[in-house]
Amino acid sequence: MSERIPEYLCLDIGNSRVKYAMVTKREVTDTGILTDQNHLQQLLVKSEGVYIASVGQTEYVAELIKVIQSSNCRYELLSTSTQVQAIAVAYNNPAKLGLDRWLAMLGARRFSSRPFAVLDIGTAITCDFVDVGGQHLGGWICPGIQLMRQSLAKNTARVTTNQQQWYVGDIGKDTEECVDSGCLVMAKGIIDRADLWMKNQFSDYDLFICGGDCDLLLPEFVSGIRHIPDIIFYGMMQFISEKA
Ligand SMILES: Nc1ncnc2c1ncn2[C@@H]1O[C@H](COP(=O)(O)OP(=O)(O)OP(=O)(O)O)[C@@H](O)[C@H]1O
Ligand SMILES: CC(C)(CO)[C@@H](O)C(=O)NCCC(=O)O
Ligand SMILES: [K+]
Known part of the structure; x- marks a missing residue:
């Protein structure tokens, strides 16, 4: 048995x-x-x-x-103050760092023994940078794709949006299309910038991406970026192996 x-x-x-x-x-x-x-x-x-x-x-x-x-x-x-040695948080006050960001870094470490950046394209977009020794160097937080579009619709008189679908073409030919392609290019821009930041610091590195809105960006990822939708759960698994 x-x-x-x-x-x-x-x-x-x-x-x-x-x-x-x-x-x-x-x-x-x-x-x-x-x-x-x-x-x-x-x-x-x-x-x-x-x-x-x-x-x-x-x-x-x-x-x-x-x-x-x-x-x-x-x-x-779980909380960020729980000590799992693999990633050392850059914040003076680690409790302020979003747990999802920390878990994404822990998860990414399982897939990479090089310096890496991990991007999460969710309600917010986050990016975190980690060196080869597991030191978190810092990161970025900005609005997610849906939030960008919603805030444009909310805070302008004439910018209309189509909340039912996303136009994924590279440039738009009406207001709704321009908003959608504009918001998507913002998200693509942070991916490119993360790649550039890593390239300037390290000769060899990995890039990871996860989050609910990845699919809207997938066709245009920079080459070599690894899409691991469950990366946060791999981070939690790390925790289970050490604690359970
Ligand atoms: N079934 C779904 N329900 C809700 N959101 C969905 C669904 N499928 C895809 N999405 C997209 O996923 C995005 C949220 O991503 P994700 O689930 O990774 O974020 P979250 O975990 O809720 O937020 P965050 O991690 O940023 O706090 C939404 O903006 C939405 O466009
Ligand atoms: C940025 C989000 C919303 C992303 O899900 C989350 O990680 C969070 O609430 N973070 C707290 C602030 C911080 O990480 O500095
Ligand atoms: K969020």
Whole structure:
């Protein structure tokens, strides 16, 4: 009889939605979007424990924790102050760094033994730079693609947007198209700049990208950038291997 490999439920609570993954010490198995409390209960049945990483609303996190407690499942709320040695945070106050950024760096380290930059194209866009020794050098935070478009629509009288879809052509020929291609080129610009920043510092490096809006940019990634959608869960796995 084969022994059951323990699986942990990992939750990545962002500002737009909650992603989950079933994770063992070695692999990320099932992943998806958490829909509601019933869905959470179904996932809890097959989990040995729960690891929660949140940059979202604390009230919402508290609701999820209630459900987890009522099912008597062990859980742990991760924080950047938890010491995992692989990445040393550049901030004077590491607690201010978004946990998703730190986990993305931890995840990227599994795939790279060189200096690297990791970009997350989510509600916000973030980029973090790490040297070969695992020292976080610093990073960037800017609005995500949807936020850029929404704030243009909100703060101008005549700039209209089509919130139903994205025009992905390189240049636009009406207002809606110009906004979409403009916002996408902003995001592409940060990728190019991250590549340039690394090129200026290091002769050899890796670039990683993740986040819900990557698909809009995929055809135009700089060559060599690695798209690892589950990179944050690989970061959480690192944590599980060290703690569990
Ligand atoms: N099913 C979906 N629900 C919500 N957003 C989605 C979905 N599919 C793709 N997206 C896109 O993903 C983006 C959010 O990305 P992601 O899920 O990585 O961010 P987040 O984790 O909520 O936020 P962040 O990590 O930036 O705090 C949204 O801007 C949206 O355009
Ligand atoms: C920047 C976001 C919103 C990206 O998800 C998140 O990492 C966050 O809330 N960070 C806190 C601020 C910081 O990282 O400095
Ligand atoms: K966000």
